[in-house]
Amino acid sequence: MNRIYLDNAATTPIDRAVIDAMLPLMETNFGNPSSIHGHGREVRSAIERARKTIAGLLNTSPAEITFTSGGTEADNMAIVRSIEKFEITHAITSRLEHHAVLHTLEYLAGKGKIKLSFVALDEKGHIDLTHLEELLRDNPKTLVSLMHGNNEIGNLLNMDKVGQLCEDYGAIFHSDTVQTMGHYRHDLQQLKVDFLVGAAHKFHGPKGVGFLYINAKNKIQPLIHGGSQERNMRGGTENVYGVVGMAKALEIAYAGMDEHRKHVEGLKERMITKLRQNIEGIEFNGDSDNLEKSLYTVLNVSFPRSDEGDMFLFNLDINKISASGGSACTSGTDIGSHVLSALNVSPERPSVRFSFSKYNTTEEIDFVVEKLSELVTG
Numbered sequence: 001m002n003r004i005y006l007d008n009a010a011t012t013p014i015d016r017a018v019i020d021a022m023l024p025l026m027e028t029n030f031g032n033p034s035s036i037h038g039h040g041r042e043v044r045s046a047i048e049r050a051r052k053t054i055a056g057l058l059n060t061s062p063a064e065i066t067f068t069s070g071g072t073e074a075d076n077m078a079i080v081r082s083i084e085k086f087e088i089t090h091a092i093t094s095r096l097e098h099h100a101v102l103h104t105l106e107y108l109a110g111k112g113k114i115k116l117s118f119v120a121l122d123e124k125g126h127i128d129l130t131h132l133e134e135l136l137r138d139n140p141k142t143l144v145s146l147m148h149g150n151n152e153i154g155n156l157l158n159m160d161k162v163g164q165l166c167e168d169y170g171a172i173f174h175s176d177t178v179q180t181m182g183h184y185r186h187d188l189q190q191l192k193v194d195f196l197v198g199a200a201h202k203f204h205g206p207k208g209v210g211f212l213y214i215n216a217k218n219k220i221q222p223l224i225h226g227g228s229q230e231r232n233m234r235g236g237t238e239n240v241y242g243v244v245g246m247a248k249a250l251e252i253a254y255a256g257m258d259e260h261r262k263h264v265e266g267l268k269e270r271m272i273t274k275l276r277q278n279i280e281g282i283e284f285n286g287d288s289d290n291l292e293k294s295l296y297t298v299l300n301v302s303f304p305r306s307d308e309g310d311m312f313l314f315n316l317d318i319n320k321i322s323a324s325g326g327s328a329c330t331s332g333t334d335i336g337s338h339v340l341s342a343l344n345v346s347p348e349r350p351s352v353r354f355s356f357s358k359y360n361t362t363e364e365i366d367f368v369v370e371k372l373s374e375l376v377t378g
Contacts, residue, residue, distance in 0.1 A: 003320040004364045009151050009179060009298050009355035010324055014245075015204040021248040022206065025241035033238055034229065043240055050247035054198075054211060057254050060188040066212045066233045067243050071178040071199035072100040073223070074212035075145075077234075078174045078195035079104050081220035082143055083114060086172060090115045090139040092132065094146060095342040096125055096155070101145050101176055102338075115139070119146075125155050125286040125343050126293070132162070136169035143172045149179040152339040152353055153286025154298030156180075163192030172218070178202055178210075182253035183261070183297060194218045198250070200242065204357070205249030209242030260358040265296040267356050267365050274369040275301065279376050285345055297356050300340075302349045303376055312350035312375065319371045324353045 005013070025046060031039030033047055048062070055062040068074045079101065082088065091105050091114045109116035117135050120128040127146060136142055144166050148157050159175060166173035174195040177186065182203025186196065195218070199210040214220060214233075226235030253260075272289050275282050285300040287293045303312065313325050325337065340351055354368070 001320070001364070001367055003322065004360075004368060006321065006323045006354045006356060006360065006364075006368065008357040008360075009202075009295075009353060011201045011207065012204045012357050013359060014201075014206060015249060015252055017252060018205055018245045018249045022241040022245040025244055029240075033240060034227070046244055047238055047240060050243045053247040054250055057250055058186050058188050058213065059190075060213065061216065063231070064188075064214055064216055066214060066230050067238060067246075068210045068212055068234065069208055069239070070201075070210040071098075071176065071197050074197040074199075074210050075100040075174075075176055076104050077212055077220075077223040078197070078214070079143065079145060080108070081223060082172050082174065082195065082218065083108060085218075085220045086143075087141060088114060088143045088172065089141045090117065091143045091145060092117045092119055092135050092139075092171075093144075094119050094121060094127060096121065096150055096153070096339045097145065097147055098151055098176055098178070099338075101147070105145065114143075121342070123343075124290075124293075125150070125153055125339075127157060127162070129158070129161055129165070133165055133169075136165060136171055140170070142169070143174060145174045145176070147176040147179070148184075149177070149295045149298075150286065150339065151179050151298075152337060153300045153343070154288040154294035155286045156293055156295060159191060159193065166194075167192050179295060179298070182250055183257070183295070185254070185257065188213060188215075198246075200246035200249055203249050203253045206242045206245040209239045209246050211246070256358070261296055263358060264356045264360070265291060267360055267362065268296055268299050270362060271299060271354065271365050271369060274366070275372070278369055278373045279303065283349070285340060285351055286343060299354045299356075300351060301354065302345060302351045303372070305346075305348045306350070306376065306378070312352065315375050316352070316371070319375075321368055321371060324355070325351060 031043045033044040051062045051065050055065050108114050120131040172194045176197050178199045181198035194215045196213040201207040222233050224235045281304040283302040288300040
């Protein structure tokens with residue numbers, strides 16, 4: 001069997017139709033979108049069509065979509081500039097957030113810009129909404145930054161309830177939706193959120209491009225200065241083919257979302273069932289084995305302790321299986337997963353994140369479970 005890719009939470013293979021949409025912007029329509037001549041105007045039109053496409057899918061105005069280099073920049077822009085603009089003195093987050101959020105807030109707290117609070121979690125890693133309300137009640141001028149879908153364990157946040165609490169207490173709500181964008185529908189006319197984030201390479205688009213949704217009532221200043229691009233919201237020549245590719249990828253994702261979700265959920269459910277049948281002592285981290293409370297694209301598995309536990313991912317790779325021990329942004333380091341540490345998952349048990357896409361097959365799942373059984377039993 002060919003090499004199997006089960007690390008789609010890190011990045012996804014680009015859709016062929018997305019490449020086809022991008023190629024004309026690389027080969028023919030190469031003008032600078034800031035130029036006023038025909039070549040430039042042609043490219044400017046492509047950018048604005050892409051913005052309109054994304055806004056339409058999210059049920060919002062094109063003016064509320066700002067293109068960025070990816071999710072990390074979008075998170076930083078929302079957090080840093082909203083704290084500055086709205087004179088926020090307090091922020092609430094969780095210890096399970098992506099480092100794009102966690103490190104940014106910790107940096108600002110370390111500089112004395114804000115007081116930082118961490119909302120309590122239950123044993124599965126879900127947000128304690130009662131504690132969140134207590135923190136909001138006791139702290140005016142608050143920014144709440146909580147991700148919709150956790151990139152390591154897959155836990156889903158109840159966006160409606162958090163959004164309502166933020167509205168009730170006059171807080172700003174920012175959500176990193178990088179893992180759920182293109183996999184779940186976001187209706188921004190209904191969702192009570194101030195800032196929301198997307199990254200194209202998580203839904204079969206190109207790397208190096210993303211966007212930030214900024215609710216029209218929350219006008220903020222640019223994070224990157226140096227030009228009037230993005231309606232004066234981000235300096236620098238736009239990643240034109242990336243933007244066009246991202247819009248195409250999101251369009252494809254929305255068109256096939258129900259079909260792809262059914263397929264991918266089937267793969268995840270199959271893997272859960274077969275792992276339980278074939279490996280004694282298997283555990284699932286967070287709520288990743290709960291199909292209703294976790295991302296259908298992510299399964300985080302804790303395997304029985306073994307003498308070769310620290311070689312588990314290496315052995316998977318030898319067997320032509322690509323998976324992750326945590327977030328791709330920390331792989332290759334020896335610090336381990338901050339998410340699993342926060343949930344007190346035993347470091348003596350090897351944990352692996354498997355993440356699926358529309359391109360995976362049942363044959364691949366069966367092969368992976370077979371190899372996992374061999375690795376565990378020795």
